[in-house]
Amino acid sequence: MKTYLDCLPCFLNQALRAARIATDDEKKVKEVLDEVGMMLKDIPLESSPPESGRLIYRKVSEITGNGDPFREIKDKSTKNALSLYPSLKSHVEKSDDRLLTAIRIAIAGNVIDFGPDRSFDIEKDTVKTLKKDFIVCDYDRFKDCLDKADEILYIGDNAGECVFDKVLIEEMKKPTIYVVRNTPVINDAIYEDAVKAGIDKVATILSSGTDAPGTVLKTCNSEFMDVYKNSKFIISKGQGNYEALSNEKSPIFFLLTVKCQVIANDIGAVEGNIILKRTDI
Amino acid sequence: MKTYLDCLPCFLNQALRAARIATDDEKKVKEVLDEVGMMLKDIPLESSPPESGRLIYRKVSEITGNGDPFREIKDKSTKNALSLYPSLKSHVEKSDDRLLTAIRIAIAGNVIDFGPDRSFDIEKDTVKTLKKDFIVCDYDRFKDCLDKADEILYIGDNAGECVFDKVLIEEMKKPTIYVVRNTPVINDAIYEDAVKAGIDKVATILSSGTDAPGTVLKTCNSEFMDVYKNSKFIISKGQGNYEALSNEKSPIFFLLTVKCQVIANDIGAVEGNIILKRTDI
Numbered sequence: 148m149k150t151y152l153d154c155l156p157c158f159l160n161q162a163l164r165a166a167r168i169a170t171d172d173e174k175k176v177k178e179v180l181d182e183v184g185m186m187l188k189d190i191p192l193e194s195s196p197p198e199s200g201r202l203i204y205r206k207v208s209e210i211t212g213n214g215d216p217f218r219e220i221k222d223k224s225t226k227n228a229l230s231l232y233p234s235l236k237s238h239v240e241k242s243d244d245r246l247l248t249a250i251r252i253a254i255a256g257n258v259i260d261f262g263p264d265r266s267f268d269i270e271k272d273t274v275k276t277l278k279k280d281f282i283v284c285d286y287d288r289f290k291d292c293l294d295k296a297d298e299i300l301y302i303g304d305n306a307g308e309c310v311f312d313k314v315l316i317e318e319m320k321k322p323t324i325y326v327v328r329n330t331p332v333i334n335d336a337i338y339e340d341a342v343k344a345g346i347d348k349v350a351t352i353l354s355s356g357t358d359a360p361g362t363v364l365k366t367c368n369s370e371f372m373d374v375y376k377n378s379k380f381i382i383s384k385g386q387g388n389y390e391a392l393s394n395e396k397s398p399i400f401f402l403l404t405v406k407c408q409v410i411a412n413d414i415g416a417v418e419g420n421i422i423l424k425r426t427d428i
Numbered sequence: 429m430k431t432y433l434d435c436l437p438c439f440l441n442q443a444l445r446a447a448r449i450a451t452d453d454e455k456k457v458k459e460v461l462d463e464v465g466m467m468l469k470d471i472p473l474e475s476s477p478p479e480s481g482r483l484i485y486r487k488v489s490e491i492t493g494n495g496d497p498f499r500e501i502k503d504k505s506t507k508n509a510l511s512l513y514p515s516l517k518s519h520v521e522k523s524d525d526r527l528l529t530a531i532r533i534a535i536a537g538n539v540i541d542f543g544p545d546r547s548f549d550i551e552k553d554t555v556k557t558l559k560k561d562f563i564v565c566d567y568d569r570f571k572d573c574l575d576k577a578d579e580i581l582y583i584g585d586n587a588g589e590c591v592f593d594k595v596l597i598e599e600m601k602k603p604t605i606y607v608v609r610n611t612p613v614i615n616d617a618i619y620e621d622a623v624k625a626g627i628d629k630v631a632t633i634l635s636s637g638t639d640a641p642g643t644v645l646k647t648c649n650s651e652f653m654d655v656y657k658n659s660k661f662i663i664s665k666g667q668g669n670y671e672a673l674s675n676e677k678s679p680i681f682f683l684l685t686v687k688c689q690v691i692a693n694d695i696g697a698v699e700g701n702i703i704l705k706r707t708d709i
Contacts, residue, residue, distance in 0.1 A: 152454065155461045156440040159468075163437055173433065180436045180468060187440075187465035192458065 148390045150192045150199060151409045158190075158203050159183055160264055165207045165333065168261075169216035179210050196390045197361025200262075204332045204360065215331040217261060217306075224259050224307025224334065225343045227269060235314050238277060246293075247286060249318035251277050254402050254421045256311025257304060257385050261334040262360060263406040269307070276404070282420040289400050289423060293319060296380035301350065302326040302362055302392075304385030306336045309344030312384065316349045323350035324374060330358040335387070361387030364395070386410050392426075399426045429671045431473045431480060432690045439471075439484050440464055441545055446488045446614065449542075450497035460491045477671045477690075478642025481543075485613045485641065496612040498542060498587075505540050505588025505615065506624045508550060516595050519558060527574075528567060530599035532558050535683050535702045537592025538585060538666050542615040543641060544687040550588070557685070563701040570681050570704060574600060577661035582631065583607040583643055583673075585666030587617045590625030593665065597630045604631035605655060611639040616668070642668030645676070667691055673707075680707045 159180060166179040183203055190199045208214045235252050242248035255276035258267040293299075299321050303312055309325075316323050325346050328335045336344075341352045356368025362383070364372070375381070381399040383392050389401045389410065405411045405420045414422060440461060447460040464484055471480045489495045516533050523529035536557035539548040574580075580602050584593055590606075597604050606627050609616045617625075622633045637649025643664070645653070656662070662680040664673050670682050670691065686692045686701045695703060 152444060152448075152457055152461060155465070156437050156444055159437040159440050159465075163433060167433075176433055177473065180433060182469075184436070184440075184465040184468035188462035 148195055148393045148410070148413050150190060150194055150196050151412075152192070153409050154196050154199070155187050155190065157264075157407070157409070158187065158199060161200070161262060161333075162203050162207055164261070164264070165204060165216055166211055168220070169207055169211035169213035172211075175211050179207055182206050182210065195361065195363060197359040197387045198363050198366075198391075200361065200387070201332065201357070201359035201363065201366065205358070217331065217334040220261060221306035221334050221336075221340055222343070224269075224305070225310065225340060228256065228259070228307040228310035228344065231270060231273070232310055232314070235273070235311065239314060239318060246290065246318055248277065249315040250286070250289070250402060250423060251279075251421070253311050253315040253384065254404055254423070256308035257402070257404045258406070259305050259307040259334070260385065260406060262387065265406050276421060279421050281423055282405075282416040283414065283422045283424040285400065285423055285425040288425050292380045292398065292400070293321070296321055298378070298380070299323040300326065300374060300378040300381045302355070302381065302383045302388050303336045303341065303346075304388060305334050306340035307334070307344075308384065309336050309341050309346050313344060313346055313349055316346070325350040325352050326355050326362070326371065327352060328358065328360075329354045329356045329368070332358055332360045335360050359387075359391070361389075361391035363391045395426060397426060400424070401426075429476055429674045429691070429694050431471060431475055431477050432693075433473070434690050435477050435480075436468050436471065438545075438688070438690070439468065439480060442481070442543060442614075443484050443488055445542070445545070446485060446497055447492055449501070450488055450492035450494035453492075456492050460488055463487050463491065476642065476644060478640040478668050479644050479647075479672075481642065481668070482613065482638075482640035482644065482647065486639070498612065498615040501542060502587035502615050502617075502621055503624070505550075505586070506591065506621060509537065509540070509588040509591035509625065512551060512554070513591055513595070516554070516592065520595060520599060527571065527599055529558065530596040531567070531570070531683060531704060532560075532702070534592050534596040534665065535685055535704070537589035538683070538685045539687070540586050540588040540615070541666065541687060543668065546687050557702060560702050562704055563686075563697045564695065564703045564705040566681065566704055566706040569706050573661045573679065573681070574602070577602055579659070579661070580604040581607065581655060581659040581662045583636070583662065583664045583669050584617045584622065584627075585669060586615050587621035588615075588625075589665065590617050590622050590627050594626055594630055597627070606631035606633050607636050607643070607652065608633060609639065609641075610635045610637045610649070613639055613641045616641055640668075640672070642670075642672035644672045676707060678707060681705070682707075
């Protein structure tokens with residue numbers, strides 16, 4: 148997905164929120180905004196938002212001296228999600244279509260996102276998501292691809308959300324490689340977040356090598372790229388990965404909750420909608 | 429009121445919205461964002477938001493070549509407000525406290541504002557405002573000052589809102605000077621907007637001389653400043669004027685609807701609250 152003009156004020160808002168979490172020093176927060184303000188002119192609209200997000204969150208870390216502002220928030224999210232795990236499993240057990248319910252649960256977990264300016268209540272939002280209609284639902288193609296796949300490449304998104312992903316991975320019953328960011332950016336899951344969520348029990352965890360808040364391929368390492376290029380069935384979670392991969396010609400299924408107007412317009416949805424969308428190839 | 433850090437992303441958002449209204453040329457809109465992004469570092473937090481708003485909206489006009497992007501919107505607002513005038517008068521006629529109802533109506537008109545990122549329905553919002561409790565209500569002091577005043581200095585805010593102001597001016601029954609901005613900025617009322625609303629029938633219209641979206645005194649002309657300094661009873665409408673004048677030691681009554689979180693925090697209110705507040709002197 149390209150960068151829309153509306154993304155530019157959003158970048159500044161994200162920088163403000165992240166800087167405030169990173170430091171109590173208002174002068175440093177102002178410095179972040181000054182610097183990010185000056186960076187805006189260098190953002191090409193042809194690039195995807197996470198490409199710029201990467202530089203902006205780096206700037207936040209550089210100026211505030213805090214390389215992982217969301218560490219505590221991420222741990223809380225994981226702890227909270229783990230406490231919900233038994234009830235998530237029970238939803239699957241009770242459902243008529245276990246796989247679709249597990250997909251819904253994985254999408255429900257995607258509300259745990261500190262990028263967009265949007266509050267959430269994971270417990271209530273999960274219940275709502277289980278009842279929502281999909282605005283795009285390529286479920287038949289998903290089942291078909293899953294049946295044929297020997298292996299799943301599952302590109303994760305946020306800490307805490309990993310627990311919800313685990314439910315889907317368990318339901319798909321195929322060897323899975325679970326992809327995380329290489330270094331902390333917003334509340335995106337890195338290796339340790341996936342382990343804390345218990346993903347290591349159900350999948351092989353692989354770092355994409357990126358420090359962007361989305362799988363920006365040109366920032367990924369060769370190990371990930373080899374796996375990615377050879378994958379027949381890829382699951383991409385969340386907005387950041389959608390933004391980075393929506394124009395790719397790979398067999399990707401995007402699972403996400405729409406959390407901003409720009410993505411809503413890009414997909415043809417409205418905020419709050421849930422999506423199970425196959426790349427157009 | 430000082431500029432808060434949250435104002436900076438808001439400035440960029442306002443520039444985006446205004447530029448889009450001013451032109452269909454996306455490159456020019458991007459140029460506006462680039463330039464405004466670079467301006468942020470020069471904004472002193474000690475200044476009031478309309479001081480910066482002035483420079484930002486000037487930049488929008490300069491780059492888009494459109495000196496009055498909101499002209500059409502302003503005319504529609506006035507036309508719409510004029511169609512409501514009979515019902516506004518009828519609310520006053522039917523009320524137990526005509527003056528307080530007229531104040532509520534003047535405050536209701538303050539929702540007609542294209543600065544904040546907030547939609548409104550003037551007809552529905554007026555009905556709501558008539559029933560709302562004030563979060564700050566210096567009504568007794570207002571009545572007392574009004575009784576003693578020989579003349580009222582009434583600082584207007586937005587086009588369309590002038591019609592609502594007319595209802596209050598008619599109810600106060602004292603000679604009134606109605607202040608407008610000198611040149612177009614957002615949808616703020618200038619001389620012709622006040623005339624279209626019929627203000628010239630009930631008050632003397634005076635330009636403050638400013639091109640800021642608020643009465644920033646150092647940008648006002650000497651004619652206005654002479655009147656302002658000698659006024660014993662000043663009414664200031666809206667957020668922009670509150671931001672510009674809230675730290676002044678003049679006998680000002682602020683009448684406004686709270687339309688952003690920053691002002692809500694500054695006043696100790698929440699968005700949507702209505703305010704009738706005397707300056708602390």
